[in-house]
Amino acid sequence: MKFRITGLKYDGSPEPARFVRADGGRGMRHLHRITGLLMGLAMVFAVRSARAQAAPAAGYAGSTECMTCHEKDLGHMNNTLHGKRILQEPRTELEKRGCEACHGPAKAHAESGGEVKTGMVLFGKKPSSAEARDKACLQCHEKANQASFETSKHARRNVACSSCHSLHNPMSAKGQLKTKVETETCFSCHKTQRSQSLRTSHHPVREGKMTCTSCHNPHDGNSPKMIKGESVNELCYTCHTEKRGPFLFEHAPVMEDCVTCHQPHGSSHARMLTQKMPNLCWNCHLTGSGHFGSGDNLSTEHGVGQAPVGAPSGYPTVNSRFIGRACAKCHANLHGSNSPSGAYFIR
Ligand code: HEC
Ligand code: HEC
Ligand code: HEC
Ligand code: HEC
Ligand code: HEC
Ligand code: HEC
Ligand code: HEC
Ligand code: HEC
Ligand code: HEC
Ligand code: HEC
Incomplete structure (x- = not known):
């Protein structure tokens, strides 16, 4: 008809x-x-x-x-x-x-x-169990994106299909969600990610150019954290292909896990870094044969460029070249280098 x-x-x-x-x-x-x-x-x-x-x-x-x-x-x-x-x-x-x-x-x-x-299967004020409600939907939706829903973190925490979807009065243009904008459905429960998304450095989610489902499949019971990739790095490479390599000189933490240094939901540090620079690098690089322990004195525990109160004159302080983003200015290819002389990611 x-x-x-x-x-x-x-x-x-x-x-x-x-x-x-x-x-x-x-x-x-x-x-x-x-x-x-x-x-x-x-x-x-x-x-x-x-x-x-x-x-x-x-x-x-x-x-x-x-x-x-x-x-x-x-x-x-x-x-x-x-x-x-x-x-x-x-x-x-x-x-x-x-x-x-x-x-x-x-x-x-x-x-x-x-x-x-x-x-009966009830969805109203006194709903049937999440399992019973989901079963009603899974009769027809046991395939594709929903195939592994029953083992997902959502299902295990009693988040039902009808927690996100409304079938009589859907609000979204796509996917029959409860809210007009997808992220609002997610934010109704995920307050931490909401506040992260409001930080200065963030993926363009609040600008509407990306959504939670750019990176997650909220039905997924197989991949860790419901991400759309076999690993975090595989997910990131789908859009940031230049970071995939292969590189002649690899930086170990980069190959291992991008979220060691980046917070994908948003951060108050530039480039969505988990920490400000150079503290981020100092987590792992405080000793070594290069700048560290030498005249450059990168490894002072007293912060940048400042001697502790009452220190004798001539107390070694951090060379001001090494504050803020400076590490990344010299080590510009810290995600990996293909230059024959790129061992230190300088080029
Ligand atoms: C003769 C009237 C009548 C018919 C026919 C009827 N219902 Fe109902 N239905 C009601 C009433 C009245 C309520 C509210 C009962 C209550 O609030 O306790 C209700 C409640 C419900 C609810 C649950 C609402 C809630 O808030 O949990 C569902 C679902 C429902 N009906 C589905 C159906 C379906 C499907 C059919 C057809 C097979 C159907 N009804 C036929 C009168 C009817
Ligand atoms: C594809 C699945 C589906 C079909 C078909 C369907 N409903 Fe529903 N119904 C739901 C879901 C899910 C809800 C919860 C509210 C929502 O999603 O909008 C609901 C809510 C309701 C409610 C409010 C009480 C409650 O249980 O929440 C009534 C009454 C109801 N449906 C009756 C009907 C009637 C009558 C029909 C046929 C004309 C029908 N439904 C067809 C899935 C369905
Ligand atoms: C009797 C079979 C049947 C049942 C039961 C059923 N669906 Fe569907 N659903 C369909 C069909 C058919 C489509 C059309 C798309 C397709 O072919 O996959 C669809 C589409 C959808 C879509 C996508 C709509 C769009 O606009 O892209 C959503 C979301 C959805 N269903 C959710 C649910 C939920 C949640 C339930 C349980 C409350 C449910 N369905 C129960 C058959 C069903
Ligand atoms: C945590 C929230 C959430 C839950 C729980 C959830 N969905 Fe979805 N669903 C979504 C979002 C978000 C989309 C993507 C909408 C879009 O593409 O814009 C979606 C899309 C869909 C679609 C459209 C096709 C696709 O896969 O993109 C279907 C069908 C669907 N869901 C069915 C279900 C069924 C059935 C269940 C329960 C077994 C369920 N959903 C549980 C959030 C959810
Ligand atoms: C009704 C509340 C609710 C809604 C709506 C909701 N979630 Fe969740 N989500 C949860 C709960 C509860 C957990 C489990 C948290 C835990 O165990 O720490 C969870 C966990 C997650 C996880 C982590 C999975 C894991 O393996 O640790 C992701 C990713 C996620 N949700 C994404 C989404 C996305 C994307 C949406 C919107 C499409 C969404 N959620 C909507 C309640 C919700
Ligand atoms: C750019 C990709 C990306 C986007 C966009 C994204 N996420 Fe995530 N999310 C991730 C990654 C990667 C992880 C896993 C982090 C890890 O392994 O620690 C994650 C983890 C999570 C977790 C689990 C957190 C925990 O500590 O266990 C939740 C919940 C979540 N995301 C919800 C959301 C919601 C809600 C949105 C939309 C506002 C969203 N995500 C958008 C990439 C993304
Ligand atoms: C679906 C595509 C997509 C995925 C997947 C994705 N990103 Fe992004 N990313 C973007 C877009 C779009 C931008 C914004 C680019 C711009 O503004 O020019 C961006 C920007 C960034 C930025 C720079 C932010 C800034 O302030 O300049 C970082 C860092 C980043 N992403 C890290 C990640 C990490 C880590 C992952 C994996 C967890 C990831 N991205 C996954 C699309 C994606
Ligand atoms: C060891 C820490 C570290 C790891 C691990 C890491 N990054 Fe970065 N990333 C940084 C730093 C530091 C910057 C900022 C550089 C600057 O300020 O010039 C950055 C910047 C970025 C940018 C924006 C600027 C650009 O180079 O395009 C993107 C996108 C990005 N990283 C993606 C990724 C991806 C994808 C991964 C995983 C493959 C990853 N990062 C792993 C430290 C890291
Ligand atoms: C999670 C720990 C971790 C963090 C954070 C980290 N690195 Fe590394 N970095 C390593 C490891 C492990 C190696 C390999 C060391 C080796 O092979 O001896 C390495 C190697 C290097 C090298 C090459 C030196 C060499 O001896 O091969 C440079 C340069 C470097 N990192 C700079 C940085 C900078 C700049 C930052 C901050 C943006 C940073 N790293 C953040 C763990 C880290
Ligand atoms: C002025 C440029 C410059 C700045 C700024 C700089 N580096 Fe380096 N770094 C180098 C050069 C050049 C090397 C090669 C080895 C050498 O000559 O000491 C090097 C070597 C390294 C090495 C490997 C040798 C060792 O000491 O283990 C690490 C790790 C390193 N830098 C980390 C950092 C970190 C972390 C920062 C920021 C706190 C930083 N660098 C800032 C130029 C710089």
């Missing part, structure tokens, strides 16, 4: 029934009311044609029944892929269950006027 609604336009994606708001989101509330009404109508037709195909199985009442009492709960589902594939043009047995494909058999519920809820 085809239907059109004023104020919505097809967004050009290959799948049918995917609409975007022609007014860019304004007039949303108004729209909800109109879609509610139109969807109610469309539903009656849709459900009738579904009914013509087959009578509901034992224990199931069929969507037409549900709609007699729940029209207002439909929201704008009819305008989503689920509306299309489950309510309007169902193909598989499961899809033909309509509302009950997700909510479970509800004949007793319907006949009792809403009293009985045993055997």
